[in-house]
Amino acid sequence: MSHPSLSRRILFGLLAAPALLPGRGSAETLPEVTSIPDSLKGSGEIRVATFGGTMQEVQKRAYFEPFEKLSGIRVRDFAGSDITKIKAMVETGNVEWDLAQVSRGSVMNLQKRGDYFEKIDYDIIDAGVPAAFRFEYGLEMLVWAQVLAYRTDAFRGAVPKGWADFWDTKKFPGDRALLGAGSGNQPELEFALMAAGVPPEQVYPMDLDKAFASYTKIKRDVVKWWETGAVPVQLLTDREVVMTSVWNGRMAALQQAGVPAAVSWSQGLLKRDCWAIPKGSRNRAQAMKFIAYSTMAIPQARLSMLIPYGSVNDGANEYLSPARQEVLPSAPAIRSQLLTYNYDWWVENRDAVTARFNRWLLT
Amino acid sequence: MSEAIAPALLAPGRTAGMNWRRLVPLLLVAPLVLFMLALYALPVLAMLSRSLLEPAPTLAHYAELAGDEVFHRIFTNTLWTTLVVTAGTLVLGYPVAMGLARARTLLPLLLIIVLLPFWTSVLVRSYAWMVLLGRHGLVNEALLAMGMLDRPLRILNTPLAVHIAMVHILLPYMILPIANALRQIDPSLARAAAGLGAGPWAVFRQVTLPLSMPGVMAGILLVFVLSLGFYITPALVGGPRDMTLSMLIAQRVEQLDWAYAATLSAVLLATALVIIAIFQRAFGVGTAFRMSAR
Incomplete structure (x- = not known):
């Protein structure tokens, strides 16, 4: 299939003027994705497990709601993502989550003991996500x-x-x-x-x-x-x-x-946190589409505007004000101080x- | 009430031709027993069997446990906390239970006060204790203002904070069975004792206290067994060394070492069962529950 080298600028309208956004209280003027490639569209649903709390509220606005509208795939979100639950689900063949927010350490720990995750389909992942965030069984999506x-x-x-x-x-x-x-x-x-x-x-x-x-x-x-x-x-x-x-x-x-x-x-x-797909997920293809969507520049920027966590897409920074970037761990000036x-x-x-x-x- | 049924259950088949009557209670509990077997006992057994069967049939996990210095430390700490909390709820709960047993018009209000903590999440109550017991929390500020302290005490993040918070959370489990037992006592017994010359203290010691013992035993058992499994409260308000057995189990679960987690759980379960057995032997807890269930 086609390589994702199409420029984001062609695919997405730049309706908002994100460079001018203030750091805080910018929620009203989140940049919007206006269209997505057909490869990310579909039907049915995905069941997403997150870490809950504010994070989940923010993910709803940054990722879930726009994705539902653009892709036609319904998102059902659950709080309390937990590596031990994924282990039990896969072992009993009762996989209740199609996608989970976990740490890559957890993915590797579980994968050491057997086959618990699906491989990520990198054909549809945005080119703005550097290799450093890409792994066989998980794509990092939050810094x-x-x-x-x-x-x-x-x-x-x-x-x-x-x-x-x-x-x-x-x-x-x-x-x-x-x-x-x-x-x-x-x-x-x-x-x-x-x-x-x-x-x-x-x-x-x-x-x-x-x-x-x-x-x-x-x-x-x-x-x-x-x-x-x-x-x-x-x-x-x-x-x-x-x-x-x-x-x-x-x-x-x-x-x-x-x-x-x-x-x-x-x-x-x-x-970093990553998206991972439990082995045997019923909606694997749709989950993969969501992973691709949520790691694109605009969805990543939306999340960083709502909560001070950094993005994994190099293109996200152009939608963030300098003031906002100052508080994000992904900003170059901060990232260089971190191990x-x-x-x-x-x-x-x-x-x-x-x-x-x-x-x-x-x- | 149950006194009438109980002998039939305990001494079955003494009356010929009455056997079908024995079946009625069995049939009544059968759905629940089946439900518990299928959805509780079997999964628990499956989980516990990991301690013996993973990766192959082995006693290695129990051998590891026997030599695990950290486990010994945590087990002792858990038992000690349980003892202190049980004693604390008993000392604080008994007078409240007496008040409850004697209350007439105030009874609904008192019951609500006792039960209110039941309806609040353990998490919320533990955070509330963090705020209250802190060095700049309400307790310290009040003691400082009254001139009882020169400098704030460290209570939060110590074993004392764990004991205070756990006693608070578990108090209703102690109060309710005791209050129940106290309410069963025929008031004329106390009056008769007083009429025979016993002072209030003698009445309490020789009449009220012995008659309330079934409730006390039920309360102690409940609090003891519940305390054994505490996790959230010690994790939030405890100090660096206040690790409980359930925290250790959770750690192993997270590490995906479920065989050792199951081994630790088996020990926790066995401890609870041994304690129940001791109570059964020493005090006849069956009687306690029969009486306090009235």
Whole structure:
């Protein structure tokens, strides 16, 4: 079939004037896709599992509603995407989701144990999605960051930059929180290593002894090893901690609520979510069309305008105002400060790290 | 009521020609039993069998568990939390149950107050405790304002916060069976004891308390077994080391190591069953439920 080298400019009308959009409150003037190629049209439905919450609301407006109108394929969305459910669905032959938002690490972990996902059909994927986001069983579609956040009223104007400052309890006194090993999370060994002076480009492959030795230095000051994104934000709001790691999208709501807190992008982790199709999905072809649609420039830009997560399509930035780009982890100025999370390393080492982390924490 | 049926169930077939009567209750419970077997017992057994059958028939997972230092630590912590929470709900719940048992016009209001937490999600209540127990939360601010503290206490993110939040969440399970048992007690018994010269304390110790024991036992059993499986509350308000057995199970499920998760679950289930068996032996919990079910 034809290669997707047709320019997006030919396919999509540029009705909105996105370059002029303000960063916030821009919801009214989202850019619109006016037509899609026939290869993305169809009938029937797809059942999409997402991570729920605000994310799902935003995906509805950014992806689902326009896609339904343009393609003729109905989208039924479900909250609570979960790799363990996909495992059970595929093993019992009762596949209730045609598409799921997961991390590529999860896809690889499950794929190691058998055949749980369909291959992605790259013939219909937009050329604006770089190879770095394309994988056999999943296409990355959302870029986010795990970063240092702090109370701006805690250090009399001093600004922590990077993990050495996070570890420095003399210069920046107060309790801290970090991500733990619960709920499918991995502890932030990368941060521990950078705190110990390892340059970002030398973090992987990680030296476990060194990372845990670094963790030991801060153990007493970490009052919470969190496992849900809402917790660090709550701890910052309640002044329970002065510094914590956070998922960047959660900080926008906090700052809008007037809490004196800020993000330090420096030495954060750049992570991604991906679309994956559970093996045996009844609506595999339609799901594939949706994946292609949602990773095009305009749908990606719409999402980034509604929630501060970055896009995987190089063409999306031209629809985003400079002010908006300043808060997205995909913006070049921010992305260059972030360390790209190495899913491959983690797939190999996760179980060993989790066991060691539990032992380190509890005994 | 049930007293009349119970002997027939417990001592079946003593009266010749009455056998068909025994079948009636069995037929009545049969749909539920079948339902539970097919949709509950079988899936649970299938899940638990993974601990012995994956990847091939093996005892390796149990051997791993026996030598798993982290598991020992977490198991002890879970049991300790369960004990503290059970004791806490008993101490706080008994007086409330007495109030409930004696209330007349206020009864509906009191019942609503006791039951209200039932209708609120555990997640919401746990977040509420995060707000209340924080270093700048309501509890600390109030104590500071009253001059009882110089500097805020750390309560949130400690075992104490877990105990407080869990006691709050589980209190109704303790209060209701005890209140039920207390309401069964014939008030004339207390009056007779008082008439024979017993003071209020003696009446309580020698009449009310012993007669309410079936309710107390039912409450203890409920709270104990429910506490064993707590996850969300310790995860949200607990400290770095407050890991419970169900958190460990969830971690293994996420790691897709379902065989070990099943092994841990089997241990959790066995612990609950052993506790129920002990109660059955020591206090005859069957009686407790029969009486408090009235």
